[in-house]
Amino acid sequence: MNILEKIIADKYKEVEERKSLIPVKLLEKSIFFDGQVVSMKKYIQHPEKSGIIAEFKRKSPSKGLINGNAQVETVSIGYMQAGASALSILTDKEYFGGSNEDLKAARKFNFCPILRKDFVVDEYQLIEAKSIGADCVLLIAAALEPEKLKSLTYFAKSLGLEVLLEVHDREELEKSLNDGVDLVGVNNRNLKTFDVSIETSLELVDKIPSSFVKISESGISDPNTLVKLKRAGFDGFLIGENFMKSSRPEQAAYNFIKEYKRLLAAEALSKA
Numbered sequence: 001m002n003i004l005e006k007i008i009a010d011k012y013k014e015v016e017e018r019k020s021l022i023p024v025k026l027l028e029k030s031i032f033f034d035g036q037v038v039s040m041k042k043y044i045q046h047p048e049k050s051g052i053i054a055e056f057k058r059k060s061p062s063k064g065l066i067n068g069n070a071q072v073e074t075v076s077i078g079y080m081q082a083g084a085s086a087l088s089i090l091t092d093k094e095y096f097g098g099s100n101e102d103l104k105a106a107r108k109f110n111f112c113p114i115l116r117k118d119f120v121v122d123e124y125q126l127i128e129a130k131s132i133g134a135d136c137v138l139l140i141a142a143a144l145e146p147e148k149l150k151s152l153t154y155f156a157k158s159l160g161l162e163v164l165l166e167v168h169d170r171e172e173l174e175k176s177l178n179d180g181v182d183l184v185g186v187n188n189r190n191l192k193t194f195d196v197s198i199e200t201s202l203e204l205v206d207k208i209p210s211s212f213v214k215i216s217e218s219g220i221s222d223p224n225t226l227v228k229l230k231r232a233g234f235d236g237f238l239i240g241e242n243f244m245k246s247s248r249p250e251q252a253a254y255n256f257i258k259e260y261k262r263l264l265a266a267e268a269l270s271k272a
């Protein structure tokens, strides 16, 4: 069993437990349930924003402990002040050290799109995402049969949530893309082996139809890489570890975005 299969198998069990602890009827009573979502699609495409989705992640199966001290309030507010377009909050506890409480806290302090980063295998998790104040959910092609992915996509849409479809290669893109999807993320990290390569994004970008917002995910640690990805056609960039490994993730994001903007301005000047 590879790590992704292990996570998914555990997730099915976890979801069954949660269903019996917190019934759907209760989730639907949340103040967020009937509220409008903040559109990740729009924020990412906004010309004056960086396109960065800044992630709050304490640990991961590939890196182990990344940051055991960070506070979600401080970091999420700081990320947005630094110029991020949106937030990604890990809610998986077992493998990533996150929680629904983290997302709720981020929601309380920020008006911006929030991606619930978890391994969705069941409609229950989409209702739950809405009830904790998420705006967008991740659906992973490597973890779901295309038909199931499609029905989860439409269920998410019926709740008003946006959908980020994550793919790692051309085959996944071709079999899993459906019209309900809002954003397509190319994961530079292979979730089965943990190998990371930015080339994955560069090779796939032109295969994604232009009606979808394009996100490059994982392994980004240099503002020059962002310039390259933007030039190749990406609208957004998902960055976690590079910020979280700092004792002050929000400061790391600030420095990174400042340098990215400087590089973009220098590039525009040289073309003028």
Ligand SMILES: O=P(O)(O)OC[C@@H](O)[C@@H](O)c1c[nH]c2ccccc12
Pocket (backbone or CB within 6 Å): 055, 057, 117, 118, 166, 187, 217, 218, 219, 220, 238, 239, 240, 241, 242
């Ligand atoms: O920390 P990184 O290398 O910057 O990557 C962020 C994000 O892309 C990564 O956390 C991620 C991408 N897809 C996922 C699916 C599940 C959990 C985590 C992820």
